[in-house]
Amino acid sequence: MxxxxxxxxxxxxxxxxxxxxxxxxxxxxxxxxxxxxxxxxxxxxxxxxxxxxxxxxxxxxxxxxxxxxxxxxxxxxxxxxxxxxLIDCGSTIGIGGRVAEEFREMTPEIRALDGVDLDSPELDRALEEGITAAGVSAGARNVIGGLGAVIRTGPRGQSRRDALLRGDAFLDVSLDEEAAAGNMNLRLARPATYAFRLPNTRMGTVFLVRRALFEVAERLETSSVPGLLGAEGRALLRGALRGSPPMRFHADYRQEVQTALRIAEEYKVPFVLAGAGEAWDAVPELARRKVPVLLRPGTSFREESPERHPHYTARLAALLLEAGVPFAFYSGSGGDVALLRSRVALSLRFGLPAEAALEALTLGAARILGVDGAAGSIEPGKAADLVAIEGEPLDVAAxxxxxxxxxxxxxxxxxxxx
Amino acid sequence: MRPVKPLAASLSVLVGLALLPSLAAPGLARLEAQAPELVALRVAKAITVSGEEVEDATILIEGGRIAAIGKGIEVPYNAVVFKHPRGVALPGLIACHTTLGLRVPNENVPNVPYISVLDGIDPSHPAVKSSLRDGVTVAHVIPANATRVGGQGAVVRLTGKTVAEMVVKAPSGLKLSLRPPPGETRMQTMAALRKTFADVYVQVRAAAADAAPPALLSGKPAAPPDLEALLEGRPPWQEIAWEKVPLDRIDAQARPMVDLVRGQIPAFVYCPSASDVFKAFELMDSHGLKGTLVLGPDAYKLAAVLAARKDLGPVVLDADLVVWDTDPDTGEERRHVTPRALFDAGLRFALQAASDGREQGPRFSREGELHLWYQAAQLVKLGIPRAEALKAVTFTPARILGLEHRMGSLEAGKDANVVVFSGDPLDARSWVEQVLIEGKEAYRREADRDLELLLREPERAF
Missing domain, CATH: 2.30.40.10 (Urease, subunit C, domain 1)
Structure with a gap:
């Protein structure tokens, strides 16, 4: 030629x-x-x-x-x-204003994508730092938070159709204490929300997750027992029981991680573990059950909070790699997405090889989000989402x-x- | 590796403790005799900051100071030798504006010139140890930015069981903050600061008048100072003959302000936004203050103004080095790199690891709250030459603190504050292997039991 x-x-x-x-x-x-x-x-x-x-x-x-x-x-x-x-696996990027729909605690039918402003500066800042795709999520405030999507972060002015990589990437399920935070009995304390929300305790949160799964698994809608979910939510959850969309269990504390594993075992449901700050000793179990893990780099990095995370959580990525657990990273907050590469780079000290870190930030993330057909690697046929870096990919000074x-x-x- | 402590060493500690009350006066303290007399540090590379990098370097330390640095220096037979065949030595990092070691970084009363961080520093604060682990050897601890006149700071070395052992210089400066507390306007903050200085002037004048009744000298009583006039213009400080002012008659609580006006202690003026810089200039000019500006993230706006002021030394930058704003008309997103703008204007700066005097916490909101070395790496990423980036955490902070003759670079005659990294200091994969403070080992990674625990393999079976 x-x-x-x-x-x-x-x-x-x-x-x-x-x-x-x-x-x-x-x-x-x-x-x-x-x-x-x-x-x-x-x-x-x-x-x-x-x-x-x-x-x-x-x-x-x-x-x-x-x-x-x-x-x-x-x-x-x-x-x-x-x-x-680079791909961030989940944050509230582009969702201005309130994130969680507080009026109910079970909102599977809510779509995070509907809240995303594609012209939000958060997207520009993420793009500038090399994040070309990002999972958007309504967070862990609701027990069942809604449907997460994967979007491209730019270029500015792109159409919604161009931006959308996947509309049903995951279903957020919270086992986090955040789901019950501030939901007080009016007689006992001043609540943080005046919406009528159920869980007051960690036990209540777990009960609601189990109740929703039970309702769908046992097809309660055909019985006379009133259900928690609407028809659309039930349909979504029925798919999630088979792993489509995959459920994303938000669990940080050791007990939350154990609960996630227990519930998944009871309902034989595939899931992705997000947070996993104290998943330290669950690593062999996660490896055995091939549970993908999403880590939030940078949080609780230091030992000032030994009662919460007595280890460097930055070490966890290396442990997951050694055990063969698929893992990737997520920012949680939209403003932090731009910092993802630098924060992951700080894990390198703790035994995570730079190549493995890069894979988790690209192809590993794409696989967990189910967008590896279009993104995540430089292979013929994939979209040309490319980043040039003046130096090594994970050099914090590059x-x-x-x-x-x-x-x-x-x-x-x-x-x-x- | 540690030699037997001679009796003189223990005695000097006792003497140091006995001298504790004198620390409040400006002056330098030195922690001597605790270090082994002769130490030789052998590293693959020494980044001196002041001069050329030295490959295969030997740093010879005598009496806590660097006696010689270079290649092929003969090591005396009686020296304690630390060998790091792959290590890279850097001058100890200096945190030049921090609340490290303070459990509560701010008083909740707005005007407290008389308080000192010496009474607040907790030598066993976990942040002290983790800062050492990051290569910080010296910190300028100063009250945070929530109070107008926040109190006195101190320069401390990050080693020692008591504050007295830690102090290098106290008081190091007085904190003035132009950040209004919630519910107060910036106008009120400035008005209150003007009034504070006017009040000091009135006090000083009154004390001077008491000492030398003008009736005896000139036969007529002095006119009372016109406070309103004082608030509008500059108090006529030049009319004060300081040698005749009986300083003991001035309220002890206002005394640090008098020292500030006399130029005996410097001011650290926090300017949360660029427009506050002009107010800082007014304060410095009206009252003849010497000092350093602690800038907010948007200081890029004033690069030319700051550079034009020739009497201004290096400035302290906010931890957020990049600022974004939106053009209100076009909606265009604009990115501003503050250190780049300042550097191009010829200004020199030191870095902070935490924004706005926030205490380092377990959950940080921005990366910058993590590490000083990381901030220096960010400078390189943002296009600042590497040598200047390293200076921003070593030599420049030493200059700001008036301690450049003692620290901030690896040179013969300076304090032996040395950090040995396992590799490139700005690489996230490098660890701090050893820290020497004035020749004495303050940290060694092999002996870091906390680190060992934090990195240990999981024990409990699931």
């Missing part, structure tokens, strides 16, 4: 004009040459090249079929690393140079070939 003369180029151009379509294979292609390409799905490639066509990755390797001299080929040179776009989403530069300025 490499054209050698101006004559052939002119001919090709003429042909393209005649056919009113870029018929040459190289036309409209983008060639990215990097000092090192991290496809993540395979080993890093020194002096690697990536060809992008129609917003998708067409080729990856040292040798590609497109050359810098080919007509219609744009070239971008990357002095440092080229990595797949800045993100530019970010590309679906083949379009969405942040930063790439260096074009001179």
């Amino acid at each position: 490499r054209s050698s003369g101006a004559c052939r180029r002119a001919l090709a151009l003429a042909a393209a004009v005649i056919l009113l379509a870029p018929s040459a294979a190289s036309a409209g292609a983008l060639l990215i040459r990097a000092r090192r390409v991290y496809p993540v799905s395979s080993a890093p490639i020194d002096g690697g090249k990536v060809v992008v066509r129609d917003g998708r990755i067409a080729e990856v390797g040292v040798e590609v079929s497109v050359g810098p001299g080919d007509s219609g080929v744009r070239v971008i040179d990357v002095r440092g690393s080229l990595i797949p776009g 800045p993100v140079t530019w970010v590309m989403v679906r083949g379009q530069v969405a942040s930063g300025e790439p260096e074009r070939e001179l």
Whole structure:
């Protein structure tokens, strides 16, 4: 395909004009040459090249079929690393105002996506730091919080259809103390909410989760017993019992992690564990049952709160890796999404290899969110969501140079070939 | 590895304790004799900060100070030798504006120049140990920013069982804050600060008048000072002949303010937003204060103004180094890198690990509250040259504290405050292997039992 003369180029151009379509294979292609390409799905490639066509990755390797001299080929040179776009597994990114629907504690039919403002500055800031996709969630305030989605963080002005990677990525289920926080009996204390909400205690929260699962598993809607859920919620939960969408149990304390494992065992339900701050000693069990874990990097990092987390939770990622538990990271709060790469980098000290950290931030996250068909690695056929970093991918001192989403530069300025 | 402590050493500690009350006066204390007399530190690389990096370096320490640093320095036979074949030595990091060690960082009364962090520092505070683990050797502890006149700070070394053992310099400065408390306007905060200084002027004048009744000198009584006029303009401090003022007659609670106005202790003026900087200038000019500005995140707006003020030394930056704002008309998101703007204007700065004097806590809201080294790495990420980024946590804070002759770089004659990292100090994979403070080992990773517990493998079966 490499054209050698101006004559052939002119001919090709003429042909393209005649056919009113870029018929040459190289036309409209983008060639990215990097000092090192991290496809993540395979080993890093020194002096690697990536060809992008129609917003998708067409080729990856040292040798590609497109050359810098080919007509219609744009070239971008990357002095440092080229990595797949980073993925945050869950936060309230883009949801302005209140996050949880407080009027009820069981809201499976609520969709986090409906609250997302795609023009929110939070998305810009995340994108600028290399986060190209993010799970959005209504958080752990409600016992069953709603349906989480996965969106692209940019470019600004993208349509909802372009932004949406997956609308039914997970169903938030809270075993966290947050679900009961502030739901006081009016006679006993001043409540934090005047909505009528059930759980007052951790036991109440667990009861409600179990009650909802029971209602669906035993098809209570056909009986005369009044149910907790509406028809849509029941349908969703019925799917979740089979793992579609997967339930995401928010559990941080040791006892919450144990409860998650117990409930899942009772109902034979697949789930993803989110939080897992004290999952320290549950690691072998999580490995045996192949439960994916989402860690919130940076929280309770230090030992000032020994009563809560007597270990460095930053060590947990390395332990999960050793045990073969699939894991990824999430920020929780929308404003923290931009900090994800740096926070994960702080886990490196505690035995997490940099390659494993990068995988958890990209392909590992994509797998857990069920978007690995479109994102998470630099492989032909996937969307060209790419990030150039001036240095090693997880070097805290290395800045993100530019970010590309679906083949379009969405942040930063790439260096074009001179 | 620790030599037997000679009797003189124990005695000097006792003497130090006996001198404790004198610490309130400005002056320098030095923790001597506890360190082994001769120490040699051998590392793969020494980043001196002041000069070239030295590969395969030996740092020879005598009496708590660096005697020599270089390659191939002969190690005396009687020296205690620490070898780090892959270690990288850096001057001990200096936290130049922190509430480290204070359980409650602020008084809830707005005007408390007389309080001192010496009475608040808890030497066994867990943050002291974790800061050592991050390579911080010296901290300037000062009340936080919630009070107008917040009290006196102290420079402390992060070793010692008592505050007396920790103190390097006290008082190190007086905290002035332009941040209004909830429910108060910025106008009121400034008015109250002006009044505070006017009150001090009135007190000083009254004391001077008592000492030398003007009737005896000139035959007529002095006119009472016009407080309203004082509040509007500058008090005529130049008319005060300080040598004739009986300082013992001035209310002890206001005395630190007098020391401030006389230039005997510096001010640390917190300016939460860029527009507060002008008010800080007014205070400094009206009352002849010396001091350092502690800036808010949006200080990028005033890079040129700050640079134009030639008498201003290095400034202290907020922990949030990048600020975003939205153009109210176009909705455009704009990113501002404060250190970049200040650096390009020729200003030098020191970093803080926590925003706005917040105490380090187990759940941090921004990364910056974690580590000083991490903040320096952020500077590199934001385009500041590496050498300058390292200075921002070593030499520049030493300059701000007036201790650059003693610390902030690895040079012969300076205190032997040395941190040995297992690799590049700005790499998240590096650990602090050893910390020496004035030649004495203050931290060693192998002996860090807490770290061992925190990293231990799970024991309980599920």
